[in-house]
Amino acid sequence: MTSLELYPTMNKPIRLVVLLGLSLLLVGLAQHYRLFERAWFSVQEWRNAAQWRERSLWLGDYQVVIEAQPVAGLSDLSALTYDPQRRSLFSVTNKPARVVELSLDGQLKRIIELRGFGDPEAIEYIQPGIFVIADEREQRLVKVFIDEHTRLLDANGLQQLALGLGRNGNKGFEGLAWNSSSERLWVAKERDPVRIFEIVGFPHVQRELPLSLEVNSDPHRDAGLFLRDLSSLDHDRSTGHLLVLSDESRLILELDSQGKPVSSLSLLRGRHGLQRSVPQAEGLASDEQGNLYLVSEPNLFYRFSKPEQATAN
Secondary structure, X not given: XXXXXXOOOOOHHHHHHHHHXXXXXXXXXXXXXXXXXXXXXXXXXXXXXXXXXXXXXXXXXXXXXXXXXXOOOOOXXXXXXXXXXXXXXXXEEEOOEEEEEEOOOOOXXXXXXXXXXXXXXXXXXXXXXXXEEEEXXXXXXXXXXXXXXXXXXXXXXXXXXXXXXXXXXXXXXEEEEEEOXXXXXXXXXXXXXXXXXXXEOOXXXXXXXXXXXXXXXXXXXXXXXXOOOOOEEEEOOOOOOEEEEEOOOOEEEEEOOOOOEEEEEEOOOOOOOOOOOOOOEEEEEEOOXXXXXXXXXXXXXXXXXXXXXXXXX
């Protein structure tokens, strides 16, 4: 049956108007979900594979190693960061507000209670013992200290930075990433619009130096991100590239030092060995071997590796 036969009682001009309206609706939906830009990037990614495969993480080569493994006793996992000293992962939950430490195979190691935090949504390792926690609704960053004995963190009296940047309810700070070489903290704003801010001077880790704070953004880079939202960030130490996670787009993007997308990892069923689509990706981290770790609400744990990494692990 042809599309015109769907409306046999309509005269030809009306049918044409209906078809035109449907076509415009489909184009509008495609634009809303950034499908045209994503398709064009897929073409560019394929064309530039030889150029970037040895100079990037090249996410297209990754396969899932641990898929949708529940973390017993937890719910509402909202972030992920890697601690190279402990070789552990840290995440946060907000109901109740807690920091949780996980092993590299997704086993719960420790729970740290949070006091004075309203809606913790991200945590980032800075240097041994020092982390930053992002409080989404208040757009507040808090520097915290965690050692092997820590069981409670109280925000009162800790170094904090409040940023009233594009306040929009609970569509605030969703991801953090730390570049140790430039001492720069990336902060992701979830949506409306998608933004990545770059903060220099927080956390203030060198007390012998005066405090100097800069907050920068790159609207051109952010406008080129064909993502419906931002859920998490991660900085890869080996390449200097930034990884960007989007839950609604079901995608991880690798950005080069200029903020240009160079590779991607789809979180849809059938891609990269996934038996099911990742339901609500919220946290992303990587280790020095290049393994990628992912958490999805309510409490699902994933690990992605390249074939040679999976063998080494």
